[in-house]
Amino acid sequence: MEDDAIVLNSLETGESDLIVTLFCHNSGRISAIAKGARNSKKRFVNKLEIFTRLHVTFKQKVSTSLAFLNEAELNNIYPFLRTNYPAYLAGNVIRELLLHSIRDAESDSDLFRLTLWAFYQLDMRMAPRTVVALFFLRSFDLLGYRPELRFCTSCGAPASSHPVRFDMHSGGLICEICNGKPLRSPLSGGSLNMLNMAQSMSLEHLDRLKPGSRVSNESLRLLYSFAQHILQRDINSWSVFSAVMFKFP
Amino acid sequence: MQVIPPALENLIEQFSRLPGIGNKSATRLALNILRRPARQAHELANALQELHSSIRLCSNCFSFSETDPCAICGDPKRNTSVVCVVEQSADMLAIEKTASFRGQYHILHGVLAPMDGIGPDELKIKELLARIHRGVIEEVIIATSSTVPGEATASFLIDLLSREEVKFTRLACGIPMGMDIKYADKYTLSRALEGRYSP
Numbered sequence: 001m002e003d004d005a006i007v008l009n010s011l012e013t014g015e016s017d018l019i020v021t022l023f024c025h026n027s028g029r030i031s032a033i034a035k036g037a038r039n040s041k042k043r044f045v046n047k048l049e050i051f052t053r054l055h056v057t058f059k060q061k062v063s064t065s066l067a068f069l070n071e072a073e074l075n076n077i078y079p080f081l082r083t084n085y086p087a088y089l090a091g092n093v094i095r096e097l098l099l100h101s102i103r104d105a106e107s108d109s110d111l112f113r114l115t116l117w118a119f120y121q122l123d124m125r126m127a128p129r130t131v132v133a134l135f136f137l138r139s140f141d142l143l144g145y146r147p148e149l150r151f152c153t154s155c156g157a158p159a160s161s162h163p164v165r166f167d168m169h170s171g172g173l174i175c176e177i178c179n180g181k182p183l184r185s186p187l188s189g190g191s192l193n194m195l196n197m198a199q200s201m202s203l204e205h206l207d208r209l210k211p212g213s214r215v216s217n218e219s220l221r222l223l224y225s226f227a228q229h230i231l232q233r234d235i236n237s238w239s240v241f242s243a244v245m246f247k248f249p
Numbered sequence: 250m251q252v253i254p255p256a257l258e259n260l261i262e263q264f265s266r267l268p269g270i271g272n273k274s275a276t277r278l279a280l281n282i283l284r285r286p287a288r289q290a291h292e293l294a295n296a297l298q299e300l301h302s303s304i305r306l307c308s309n310c311f312s313f314s315e316t317d318p319c320a321i322c323g324d325p326k327r328n329t330s331v332v333c334v335v336e337q338s339a340d341m342l343a344i345e346k347t348a349s350f351r352g353q354y355h356i357l358h359g360v361l362a363p364m365d366g367i368g369p370d371e372l373k374i375k376e377l378l379a380r381i382h383r384g385v386i387e388e389v390i391i392a393t394s395s396t397v398p399g400e401a402t403a404s405f406l407i408d409l410l411s412r413e414e415v416k417f418t419r420l421a422c423g424i425p426m427g428m429d430i431k432y433a434d435k436y437t438l439s440r441a442l443e444g445r446y447s448p
Contacts, residue, residue, distance in 0.1 A: 012268070012269065013269060014269060015269075046395075046434065049396055050397050074434050074435075074436070079436060082397045083400045083401070083403070083404050085361070085401055085404040085405040085408065088361070088397070088398075088400075088404070089401075092363045092364055093363075095364075096364050236363065236364050236365065237363035239363075239368070240361070240366075240368035241363060
């Protein structure tokens with residue numbers, strides 16, 4: 001089988017082999033063994049690193065079994081993503097979310113395209129916190145957890161009519177009236193506008209969004225909390241990423 | 250019913266904790282030790298026991314050593330003004346084999362790996378800065394690997410060192426000796442062109 005793939009993880013095994021987790025365009029997530037990958041001077045040298053975009057040839061008997069990687073052709077290594085610390089941290093948050101949220105052999109070409117978009121934007125030096133926030137938002141949509149950001153999920157009133165907060169359990173906004181008491185820190189209008197635009201814009205135009213650091217930080221914190229709620233677990237990379245991203249206002 | 254004797258099972262479990270050793274390999278190793286004379290098993294046990302009691306980290310470069318300072322840091326012929334920063338002790342040994350570096354080392358004990366919860370605080374980075382602040386070091390050579398985590402760690406160090414009054418350099422990256430450039434990937438070739446020199 002042949003496919004375009006992104007390397008999400010790479011583990012050393014045995015004397016010279018590697019087990020790589022690939023996110024493929026058509027085959028979804030697969031785990032594949034690359035025999036002799038750490039010794040090979042021809043087939044795999046330097047290619048099976050995280051974030052790398054490849055064209056792979058592999059054999060797989062059953063869709064859920066370990067595949068056997070035959071060949072890998074390098075398409076993109078995203079040079080800036082691997083040599084810039086904040087971009088690298090953002091890339092790690094993205095790949096960890098993918099590792100926790102996609103299942104073996106379930107193809108999702110839109111999510112694959114979104115991942116390529118995110119790595120490309122990080123490589124093109126787009127602000128890492130913006131890329132992560134936009135990736136989170138759009139991936140929730142593709143994973144079936146699209147947050148409701150236009151109306152109150154309880155009474156249906158437009159978000160613009162009252163101060164609102166984001167409610168994890170309902171996956172959307174709750175207005176101050178339905179909340180029953182005044183909101184201490186309602187979601188800012190800037191963040192709400194940015195998130196709404198990010199939901200509706202086409203992927204090709206998403207890079208036009210350039211939110212300020214206050215809007216980015218507020219959106220990112222909200223979306224990370226929602227990711228934790230959906231995944232029912234933490235994203236390990238988040239602690240190092242947020243320590244760098246939220247260091248400066 | 251207990252099929253495997255507890256002592257053997259315990260050894261299999263201990264072996265299977267090692268990197269690259271699965272349950273099958275651990276069983277094979279444990280059975281191999283059992284088949285050998287008891288003397289050899291005692292020698293292995295003694296070697297393991299002595300490991301932590303006799304080997305410590307050098308307080309200067311943080312390499313594994315039986316003495317503090319280690320043989321390299323204690324060698325008066327080494328150049329103390331140049332420090333080569335590497336990920337692991339094995340990388341230091343690889344550079345030592347070249348016999349072309351006569352400075353000292355600094356072992357980070359890993360690379361930045363956020364998914365494993367390894368950030369700057371988990372590496373010996375503060376200790377590197379403390380060494381620089383002592384004022385003896387004039388040049389820091391960043392010799393982390395050219396892998397993704399190695400490059401990201403180098404990027405972090407470059408950012409940090411640019412705020413210090415010290416010269417810093419990054420290990421060159423390009424075509425290996427004996428390689429035909431036709432077979433080099435475009436990224437490696439591009440890095441080799443960027444890092445070209447006048448002979």
